[in-house]
Each structure stands twice: as structure tokens, then as C-alpha cells.
Amino acid sequence: MKLSGKIEEKVFKVLMVIATYSILAILALIIYTIFAKGIKALSWEILTQVPKGGYYYGKGGGILNAILGSLSLAFGATFLAFIVGLPVALYINVFLIRWKKLIIFIRFILDLVWGIPSIVYGAFGFSMMILLGLQTSLLAGMLTVTLFILPIMIRSMDEILRTVPIGLSEAAYSLGSNKSELAFKIFTRQTVSGIITAILLSFGRAIGDAASVLFTAGYTDNLPNSLMEPVATLPLSIFFQLSSPVPAVQDRAYASALVLTLIILIVSLFSRGLGKRYHKTKINF
Amino acid sequence: MKPTHKIHIENLNVYAGKQQILKDINIEIPKNKITVILGPSGCGKTTLLKCMNRLTDLYPELKVTGKVLINDKNVLDAGEDIVKLRQYMGLLSQRPYPLPMNIYNNIAFGLKLKGVKRRRELHKQVVHYLQQANLWDEVKNRLREPASRLSIGQQQRLCLARGLAVNPEIILADEPTSALDPISSQYIEEKFVELKNDYTIVLVTHILRQARRIADYVVFMYLGEVIEQGTVEEVFGNPKMEKTKQYLGGTFN
DSSP states (O other): OHHHHHHHHHHHHHHHHHHHHHHHHHHHHHHHHHHHHHHHHOOHHHHHOOOOTTGGGTOSOOOHHHHHHHHHHHHHHHHHHHHHHHHHHHIIIIISTTOHHHHHHHHHHHHHHHTSOHHHHHHHHHHHHHHHTOOSOHHHHHHHHHHHHHHHHHHHHHHHHTTSOHHHHHHHHHTTOOHHHIIIIIIHHHTHHHHHHHHHHHHHHHHHOOHHHHTTTOOOSSOOOOTTSOOOOHHHHHHHHHTSSOHHHHHHHHHHHHHHHHHHHHHHHHHHHHHHHHHTTSOOO | OOTTEEEEEEEEEEEETTEEEEEEEEEEEETTSEEEEEOOTTSSHHHHHHHHTTGGGGOTTEEEEEEEEETTEEGGGOGGGHHHHGGGEEEEOSSOOOOSSBHHHHHHHHHHHTTOOOHHHHHHHHHHHHHHTTOHHHHTTOTTSBGGGSOHHHHHHHHHHHHHHTOOSEEEEESTTTTSOHHHHHHHHHHHHHHTTTOEEEEEEOOHHHHHHHOSEEEEEETTEEEEEEEHIIIIISOOSHHHHHHHHTOOO
């Protein structure tokens, strides 16, 4: 008995070690590939110029159109999703607290829409655009991506807000605060770092998704200059460059992927720092 | 309601699903006295306390019927007026829950909700209540530090200061010393005795000696029922019910 217990422990430990390190190795390999292939093609030109004629067949230019397009689209969509999502998450956790079954239902629905593939959001956005007579544009792309990341934003903030201990609500109520004061002054402060993580997660999804912007934001070689005109995005730019028969252009696709990775890295480091600043007022229970 | 009484509880019943956790509670809590609600763990004393300022709202499984009168207003059917009513009652919980902000704002939060706007007035009152809770000397140089950096004993005094700052008439305390060291506990007890001149205090505890030390009036509860209530001399000196005698004698299980 004792011996088999020890063997069992050893076997599971070995399995866990293998799983952990093989996943780390695969992730490292992906990042290495992007770096190794991308760094060759990465140049000042590619970062600061828009594609010139014949860019996809090896002529000069860069992906500034996609960098700026992706940034404006992702920041816009993340901002919109935050503005809408935070009140929803607070409403669930502060105002609906007595309606257990409704909360379970809302969470179930949100988890369901979280799982819908982004191409479906793209198709939905496209059909809405036809209905409203909108053309592919930054605005249409932004709204579609907002819809796509809303469930992610709401549910991840919701999970954080759930961790606020009931004693803190009791304390705030006893001091005469009403529900919205409890929500916006106490709940948000207690969970700042978690809320920032939720925003970050949503931003990552927003900037990395290709399918939802394919029909809605369109693509262009020009810089974004109006909400009503199409914009280029990095994922689509990567796709178009990778489908080029010219190896040099395929390398540029990796450079673009590297740029996308670096954007996400910078944004996450920045928000980590921001989260830390507010983390210290959080009460640990 | 007699003018000498502050809180009047009538036919209070609380259910959690099918289980009844408070059974037909009728008590009157005298003004400017320390009333101790005494009883073993799980007898419903914390729930009773939470009925008084309707924090039961936060627990979806609880259903409350009956009357809890404070200043002739029934807390239980006050609707949204409960927000104002709660300001009559300061709360000190089992373990301190400081607000997630700095020490100064922990006190200022309630003051601002009460409408104190001018910075000078705010500062004056924050200092005053920190002094009242005997915390000023320890925090005067670190008012902008997060409250989470204080020790548990300091946090509990901060919670007391914050509660007093909204100028309540009643203090509801739920085993406020259970997480504290002996010195902090003694301080809280002494403070309560001092505060009863101006406040009505309801203290929930399972510590017999604490009840004996500071209670004026004792309510003994067991399994959701009030077994016996009276002055501390009556309940401790000459208990009438068998259950009370057992609990006081320590032969309870």
C-alpha cells in the first residue's frame, strides 16, 4: 500500500513535469520562430511606411497602415467594451445579489457567447452593416470587435468582482453608502488590478483577431484617417503577406507577427505597472 | 416603544430555505446601555444583529419577517430608506474590513457620504475620530498610507473610528474582539464602557467573561431562540432557565 502510493506520487509528478515543460517549450518555440524569422525582415522602413505598389510581390514599403489600423481599432473596441462592460459586471455583483438564479442565467449566457467563434461575429457585423447601409470601415470593425470581446471583458471582470468579500459590502453599507457608491467607490478600488487584467485580456483578443474584422473593417494600404473608411489590421496583413509566393514577403509576415507580439508585450507591461500602483490599497483577506 | 428603549424587535423570524434560523424573537434593547447577545456558535446571534440594519439583504438565501423598530421606523419594510437608517447604526465586525483606500479616506468616506464637503472641516473630523479611537498617535505621520498596512488591532480601531465618524446612535458589534490580541481586546471593551454614555451598544459574543465584564443587559440565545433575557445581575446571578444555567456553568455541549 505504502509503496504503491509512493509510485503513484512519482508517476503523477513526472507527468506534471512533462506537461508543464513541454508546453513551455512549445510556447518558446513559437516565440523563437517569430523572432528568428521576423527580425531579419524588421527594418525602419517596414515600421514607418505604408505598402507601395507591388509590396506583396517584394517591392518596398511597410506595414504602418496595419500597425496604426490595429492600434486604433483595438484601443477603440477595448475602450467601448470597458465602458459598457464594467457597469454590467458591477450590476451583476452589487445590484442583482439577491437574484441568484438570474445571475446564474446571465453568467451562463455570457459564457455561451464567449465561445462563439469570431467569424460568426464578423458575419453578424456584416449583415448589420448591410441592414444599416454601412460600408467596411474602422467604425464597423470597431463595433464588431467590441461585441466580440464584450463577453470576455464582462466575465473576467465579473470573476474578479466576485472575490470582493461580503464583509466589505457590509462595512460600506453600514457607513451609509448606497448601491452605486458601493459599486463604483469600493468594488472598483478593491479590484483595480484584476480589472486591468480583464482589459488586457480583451485587448489581446481584440488586436489579435482576424476573422471578425475581415468583412467589417476591410483592408487598405492607406493609413486610417476616418472612422468611416476601411482600415488595415495586423492579423490580415500577416495573412496577405504569408499568402505571397515571394519568400522575402513571407519573412515580412513574421516581422509583422513580431510587431503584434511586441505591441501586446508593451501594453501588458504597461498595465502591469499601472495595476501595481493601485494594488497596494487593496485589502487582503 | 418606550422612550428608554432604542431598538424594539417584534416577532422576528428568519428562514434560510426551509430551515428556520431565528424563531419568534421579541426583545427590547435599552438606550445607552450595553446589551450583550450571548450564546454558543451557530445560535443565530450574528443573524439577529444583521437584521437590525438589514444587512440580511446581502444574503439571498435569507427570508426575514417581523418588525425591527428603530426610532419608530421599521427597518425591515423601509425600502430604500434603509440607506439613511443604516447611518444610525455603526458596525464593528468579527474581523476588521477596512476600505480599500488610505487611512485618511477610510474615515473621510463616511463623512463625505454624510455631506461633509469642506476640506478643513473634513480634516478636523478625521483627526477627532482617530483620536477618539486612540489611533491618532500611531497613524498621524502615515495618513496617506493604505489601511491594509495597519495591524489587525489597528485596523479594528480604524473601523471603530470610521463607524463613530458617521455619528450613529447605535453601535452593532459582532464579536469585535475575536480576531484581536488581549491588549487590543481590552481597549475595545474599555472603549465600549466609555461610549455607552452617548451610544446604545449591542454586542454579540460567546465569551462569558466578556459579557460579565461589560454587559448591562443580557440576551441569551440557543438554537435560534431567545431563552432568557434580563439585566446582567438577573441572568448571571439568578438564571431561571435550565439551558442558561448549563451555559453559564460551562457544562454545555
